[in-house]
Amino acid sequence: MEIQAEEFAGRLAVVLHAPDPAQGILEYRDSEPADLAAACRHLQEDDIVELLKLLPEEISADVIVELGDDLREDILQRLTPKEIADVVEEMATDDAADVVSELEEAKAVEVVDLLEEEDRREIAVLLSYPEDSAGGIMRLEVVWVRSDRTAARAIEKIRELYGEVREDFYIVYVTDREGTLLGRIPLPRLILADPDARVTDVMEEIGQQAYAEQDQEEVAKIFRKYDLVSLPVVDRDQKLLGVITVDDIVDVIHEEAEEDYSRLAGTDEEEFQEESVLRKASLRLPWLVTGLVGGVLSAVVLSRFETSLRSVIALTFFVPVIMAMGGNVAIQSSAVMVRGLALGEINARDGMARLGRELGVSVITGAVCAILIFFAAWLWWNDIRLGIVVGGAMLAVILISTSVGAFVPLSLDRFRIDPALATGPFVTTSNDILGILIYLSLASWIYGGVG
Amino acid sequence: MEIQAEEFAGRLAVVLHAPDPAQGILEYRDSEPADLAAACRHLQEDDIVELLKLLPEEISADVIVELGDDLREDILQRLTPKEIADVVEEMATDDAADVVSELEEAKAVEVVDLLEEEDRREIAVLLSYPEDSAGGIMRLEVVWVRSDRTAARAIEKIRELYGEVREDFYIVYVTDREGTLLGRIPLPRLILADPDARVTDVMEEIGQQAYAEQDQEEVAKIFRKYDLVSLPVVDRDQKLLGVITVDDIVDVIHEEAEEDYSRLAGTDEEEFQEESVLRKASLRLPWLVTGLVGGVLSAVVLSRFETSLRSVIALTFFVPVIMAMGGNVAIQSSAVMVRGLALGEINARDGMARLGRELGVSVITGAVCAILIFFAAWLWWNDIRLGIVVGGAMLAVILISTSVGAFVPLSLDRFRIDPALATGPFVTTSNDILGILIYLSLASWIYGGVG
Numbered sequence: 001m002e003i004q005a006e007e008f009a010g011r012l013a014v015v016l017h018a019p020d021p022a023q024g025i026l027e028y029r030d031s032e033p034a035d036l037a038a039a040c041r042h043l044q045e046d047d048i049v050e051l052l053k054l055l056p057e058e059i060s061a062d063v064i065v066e067l068g069d070d071l072r073e074d075i076l077q078r079l080t081p082k083e084i085a086d087v088v089e090e091m092a093t094d095d096a097a098d099v100v101s102e103l104e105e106a107k108a109v110e111v112v113d114l115l116e117e118e119d120r121r122e123i124a125v126l127l128s129y130p131e132d133s134a135g136g137i138m139r140l141e142v143v144w145v146r147s148d149r150t151a152a153r154a155i156e157k158i159r160e161l162y163g164e165v166r167e168d169f170y171i172v173y174v175t176d177r178e179g180t181l182l183g184r185i186p187l188p189r190l191i192l193a194d195p196d197a198r199v200t201d202v203m204e205e206i207g208q209q210a211y212a213e214q215d216q217e218e219v220a221k222i223f224r225k226y227d228l229v230s231l232p233v234v235d236r237d238q239k240l241l242g243v244i245t246v247d248d249i250v251d252v253i254h255e256e257a258e259e260d261y262s263r264l265a266g267t268d269e270e271e272f273q274e275e276s277v278l279r280k281a282s283l284r285l286p287w288l289v290t291g292l293v294g295g296v297l298s299a300v301v302l303s304r305f306e307t308s309l310r311s312v313i314a315l316t317f318f319v320p321v322i323m324a325m326g327g328n329v330a331i332q333s334s335a336v337m338v339r340g341l342a343l344g345e346i347n348a349r350d351g352m353a354r355l356g357r358e359l360g361v362s363v364i365t366g367a368v369c370a371i372l373i374f375f376a377a378w379l380w381w382n383d384i385r386l387g388i389v390v391g392g393a394m395l396a397v398i399l400i401s402t403s404v405g406a407f408v409p410l411s412l413d414r415f416r417i418d419p420a421l422a423t424g425p426f427v428t429t430s431n432d433i434l435g436i437l438i439y440l441s442l443a444s445w446i447y448g449g450v451g
Numbered sequence: 452m453e454i455q456a457e458e459f460a461g462r463l464a465v466v467l468h469a470p471d472p473a474q475g476i477l478e479y480r481d482s483e484p485a486d487l488a489a490a491c492r493h494l495q496e497d498d499i500v501e502l503l504k505l506l507p508e509e510i511s512a513d514v515i516v517e518l519g520d521d522l523r524e525d526i527l528q529r530l531t532p533k534e535i536a537d538v539v540e541e542m543a544t545d546d547a548a549d550v551v552s553e554l555e556e557a558k559a560v561e562v563v564d565l566l567e568e569e570d571r572r573e574i575a576v577l578l579s580y581p582e583d584s585a586g587g588i589m590r591l592e593v594v595w596v597r598s599d600r601t602a603a604r605a606i607e608k609i610r611e612l613y614g615e616v617r618e619d620f621y622i623v624y625v626t627d628r629e630g631t632l633l634g635r636i637p638l639p640r641l642i643l644a645d646p647d648a649r650v651t652d653v654m655e656e657i658g659q660q661a662y663a664e665q666d667q668e669e670v671a672k673i674f675r676k677y678d679l680v681s682l683p684v685v686d687r688d689q690k691l692l693g694v695i696t697v698d699d700i701v702d703v704i705h706e707e708a709e710e711d712y713s714r715l716a717g718t719d720e721e722e723f724q725e726e727s728v729l730r731k732a733s734l735r736l737p738w739l740v741t742g743l744v745g746g747v748l749s750a751v752v753l754s755r756f757e758t759s760l761r762s763v764i765a766l767t768f769f770v771p772v773i774m775a776m777g778g779n780v781a782i783q784s785s786a787v788m789v790r791g792l793a794l795g796e797i798n799a800r801d802g803m804a805r806l807g808r809e810l811g812v813s814v815i816t817g818a819v820c821a822i823l824i825f826f827a828a829w830l831w832w833n834d835i836r837l838g839i840v841v842g843g844a845m846l847a848v849i850l851i852s853t854s855v856g857a858f859v860p861l862s863l864d865r866f867r868i869d870p871a872l873a874t875g876p877f878v879t880t881s882n883d884i885l886g887i888l889i890y891l892s893l894a895s896w897i898y899g900g901v902g
Contacts, residue, residue: 032658034676159643170621170638187621187638192610207483224705225485227698229680246697247678253701254675257708258790264715265786265874266779272790277808281815284783291779292820295772296827302768309767316760316767317753321746323771324778324883328717328742328876332735335716339709339723357728364732369743376747423716425779432775 008035009042016047016054025054033062040067049078052087061090064099068273073102081107085114093119094139094248097126134219135212137252138233138242144173145199147182152195154185171230173240174203181206181232181240209234212241216252221344223249260338263420264331266291287425294429298323298436305440308447314381315443318373318390319436325369326397326435327428330405333358334423337409341419351410355403362402370395389446393439400438401431459486460493467498467505476505484513491518500529503538512541515550519724524553532558536565544570545590545699548577585670586663588703589684589693595624596650598633603646605636622681624691625654632657632683632691660685663692667703672795674700711789714871715782717742738876745880749774749887756891759898765832766894769824769841770887776820777848777886778879781856784809785874788860792870802861806854813853821846840897844890851889852882 008031015024028036036055040048040063052060052075064072064087076084076099084103088096088111100108100123112120122140129135143161145154154172170187183203185193193202208226210219210233223231223246233242255269262269266287274280302309302319309316337354340346346354370391378387405427409419459482466475479487487506491499491514503511503526515523515538527535527550535554539547539562551559551574563571573591580586594612596605605623621638634654636644644653659677661670661684674682674697684692706720713720717738725731753760753770760767788805791797797805821842829838856878860870 032677034678038676155642158639187642188609191606191638191642224701225489226483227485227701229697246680246701250675250678250697250701250704253704254708257705257712261708261712261715261786261790264712265782267783267787271787272794272796275808277811278815280787280808281812281819284780284812284816285819287783288776288779288816288820289823291775292772292823295769295775296824298771298775299768302771303765306764310761310764313757313761314754316770317750318746319767319770320749320753320774320883320887321743323774324742324746324749324880325739327775327778327879328739329735331716331875332718332738335712336718336722336731339712343723345723357726357731360728361732361735364729365735365739368732368736369739372740372743373747428778429775432771436771 005035005038006042009039012036012039012051013043013047016050021050022054025051029056029059033059034066036063037066037068041071045074045078048075052079053083057086058090061087061095065091065095069102070273072099076103081110081114084111089115089119092139092141093122093126093242094137097123101127101131129212132216133212134210134214134216134233134244135241137216137219137248138210138212138244140242142173142232142240142243143169143171144175144240147174147176147198147200149199150195151190151193151197151199151202154190154199155195158187169230169243171243172199173206173232173243174199175240179239181209181234181238184232206232210244211236217256217342218344219244220249220252220256224253256342259418260342260420260423263418264335264338264423266425291425291429294425294433298433301433301436301440305444308440308444312386312443312447314383314386315389315440318377318386319439321373322390322393322397322435322439323432325394326401326431329362329365329398330401330427330431331423333361333402333405334409334427337406338419338423341409341413346410351414355406355410358402358406359399362399365402366395366398369398385446389439389443392446393435393442396438396442397431397435400434404431404434456486456489457493460490463487463490463502464494464498467501472501473505476502480507480510484510485517487514488517488519492522496525496529499526503530504534508537509541512538512546516542516546520553521724523550527554532561532565535562540566540570543590543592544573544577544693545588548574552578552582580663583667584663585661585665585667585684585695586692588667588670588699589661589663589695591693593624593683593691593694594620594622595626595691598625598627598649598651600650601646602641602644602648602650602653605641605650606646609638620681620694622694623650624657624683624694625650626691630690632660632685632689635683657683661695662687668707668793669795670695671700671703671707675704707793710869711793711871711874714869715786715789715874717876742876742880745876745884749884752884752887752891756895759891759895763837763894763898765834765837766840766891769828769837770890772824773841773844773848773886773890774883776845777852777882780813780816780849781852781878781882782874784812784853784856785860785878788857789870789874792860792864797861802865806857806861809853809857810850813850816853817846817849820849836897840890840894843897844886844893847889847893848882848886851885855882855885 015021018024052063067075088099100111103111112123143158145157172185172190173181174183174185175181183206185199185203189202208222208228208231210222210231212233212235228246230243230245232240233244235241258269258272262271268283271280271283373394374387374391377390378384412421413419466472469475503514518526539550547570551562554562563574594609596608623636623641624632625634625636626632634657636650636654640653659673659679659682661673661682663684663686679697681694681696683694686692709720709723713722719734722731722734824845825838825842828841829835863872864870
């Protein structure tokens with residue numbers, strides 16, 4: 001059963017402040033680390049540190065891994081290098097490397113010096129890959145067996161490793177003497193095999209694999225497309241380096257989606273985890289100030305057309321709708337592009353086709369909206385010229401803003417900049433100004449060239 | 452290796468139009484179903500149907516599962532009930548139920564009648580649960596063993612079932628005589644156990660489980676929190692019904708994220724899969740027309756203040772920035788709420804605390820933006836009253852729009868309506884109008900009560 005974090009935190013706090021916390025905590029040593037970590041978010045930092053010291057090291061290790069980046073950073077600062085080293089040794093290699101990479105450099109060096117030779121080497125290997133590459137998210141604990149062994153020997157190997165590879169696993173990889181990846185054997189298949197059969201006769205083709213330097217988003221796409229639970233990671237020479245498991249990929253998918261979502265909303269994905277009001281405000285302000293600058297520019301543009309606005313005051317009434325619609329269509333087309341790129345449904349080659357399709361969409365949406373607003377403006381003000389100006393500007397703004405909204409993410413992607421930056425307030429603001437400019441230029445022209 | 456879908460489709464098309472396609476297709480019968488399905492998206496429907504008939508039934512079954520909802524629907528319409536029944540029998544129960552549920556009713560009945568008794572019964576069980584519940588996404592193929600058996604008997608059971616449970620699995624569940632779920636044994640642990648040991652001595656606690664009627668989003672949260680690969684599904688009497696695997700959950704996470712994202716952008720998540728320009732335009736138009744209606748209302752509001760605007764034309768220059776900022780802050784706070792609700796980080800009890808925090812954020816962001824625009828308006832027009840009106844309106848608009856943006860998703864959630872409906876054009880449009888109203892009311896008051 002899922003446990004309510006707040007209630008659980010309350011019970012833990014009582015135990016931690018009782019006369020003999022070491023005794024009291026025994027009751028909770030079999031709790032799920034994820035539940036303990038969730039409860040920590042409702043505890044004082046002093047209490048968390050106390051709890052981590054009282055729990056068995058392997059449980060503390062799991063709790064620290066589950067804490068969430070911000071809280072983990074705070075807690076690690078309160079632990080000594082020796083205490084950190086003790087729990088890091090209990091972690092899977094990928095988690096250990098993550099924790100070490102989050103420490104201040106001096107402390108990281110101290111912690112690493114306290115580790116055993118093998119752990120030290122493994123962490124160094126993992127830290128040599130970029131954080132968001134396949135190498136950066138893989139773990140080195142992988143169960144493999146040499147191709148000249150028998151099925152019985154493979155089972156023996158599992159026996160040796162099961163204590164060490166703490167995570168559950170169900171694929172055994174087969175390599176040659178040089179460590180080149182040759183194939184894979186799902187555990188049920190291995191169990192059913194004749195014990196004397198060579199593993200090469202039992203194994204399946206390797207199917208999918210990732211290269212260490214491959215981007216984590218690409219890796220996530222492979223998992224999703226082929227419904228994988230784990231994926232081996234190899235180097236350019238096809239040597240087996242490690243394995244990525246689906247639980248890490250679930251986190252990647254989440255992170256990427258949150259990132260795109262927060263860009264579109266005009267904030268930072270950090271905000272979803274953030275509780276401090278001041279910090280939340282500071283994450284939103286850059287976007288708001290961008291909008292504010294854009295707004296002042298809009299004001300400048302409007303003031304340039306003061307004469308037109310004075311002579312036909314009704315023109316001002318339609319500034320909001322022109323502006324808003326430009327922003328709306330730009331957000332639609334940029335969002336569709338950003339997710340298409342993120343899901344791998346759009347690639348470099350069909351970018352132009354997509355752009356063409358967006359233009360097609362904008363012809364339809366533009367025509368519909370232009371006709372509606374033409375009649376609204378004409379009938380309401382009994383001024384067909386007003387209808388023509390507002391309707392014409394609406395068509396032009398929708399055509400242009402849709403195309404701009406679609407084009408910018410594609411271009412950013414080509415230059416390997418995150419296309420999601422081209423959504424949200426930035427897009428709306430620039431399209432607001434563009435819209436006003438088109439609208440008032442058309443107005444000055446139709447109403448006789450003042451401006 | 453991942454295969455380029457377009458290129459692969461080209462090769463398949465050549466084979467399908469050659470004199471002996473049945474012979475030619477032999478070469479591709481070992482291809483990954485996911486690759487074949489991706490290629491199908493670039494083939495004519497006639498060719499897809501031909502391909503599915505030529506491939507072995509178990510491969511065709513997998514390809515159909517991977518096709519994507521829209522294309523699958525079109526293709527199923529072109530297959531006879533007999534052809535559909537043949538591939539459905541090759542599918543895992545959850546996929547089989549999905550396919551049957553997508554058919555027109557008359558055809559579904561025909562297909563089900565052609566199935567074997569057991570498949571018919573299983574599909575009926577799965578279809579009795581709502582589509583987005585744990586029961587609706589589970590599969591019935593689950594490996595379980597009775598608690599009074601030995602480890603050796605459990606391994607024998609795997610031997611019997613491995614042909615039938617086509618998906619890889621690595622947890623064996625333990626139940627009593629009545630089918631009540633008691634525990635679980637990971638395969639590596641089973642292999643290492645003494646063959647004569649009772650499974651109850653080898654098994655672990657069950658840990659997490661889902662109830663059949665539980666919502667799929669809740670299930671996804673459990674997977675994510677506890678890093679699960681599979682999760683048993685039970686009924687209210689704790690009887691084991693089936694199992695949910697992580698690959699289905701990855702799809703759920705994706706769907707939910709795409710849904711929230713598309714709402715925020717003002718379109719429908721269907722659009723991400725859609726190629727038809729007309730259909731794309733029709734998915735966007737409802738949002739745009741909402742915006743248009745809002746824009747016309749803004750124009751009405753502005754026209755009510757015509758006298759004020761005529762007397763102080765500079766007031767009109769700041770209409771865009773007030774409007775845009777109201778929309779921007781509303782989107783930020785509504786988006787933060789929507790994702791917080793989706794991730795389960797916000798629950799009914801702390802909704803008010805969140806609302807309070809949003810208000811705190813808006814005090815800071817409002818004050819900063821108000822001060823900046825106050826100076827911009829005052830210094831630029833050398834009119835301190837203009838600065839006061841614009842700055843004061845900015846503060847009021849940011850306070851109110853942030854709160855409205857946060858409040859609406861919370862209320863929708865309480866009434867069990869998707870909170871994501873409260874993001875995107877709807878929020879911006881209503882806040883546009885609200886902003887103009889506040890701004891011009893303040894202006895009439897400060898500039899002496901005309902309006």
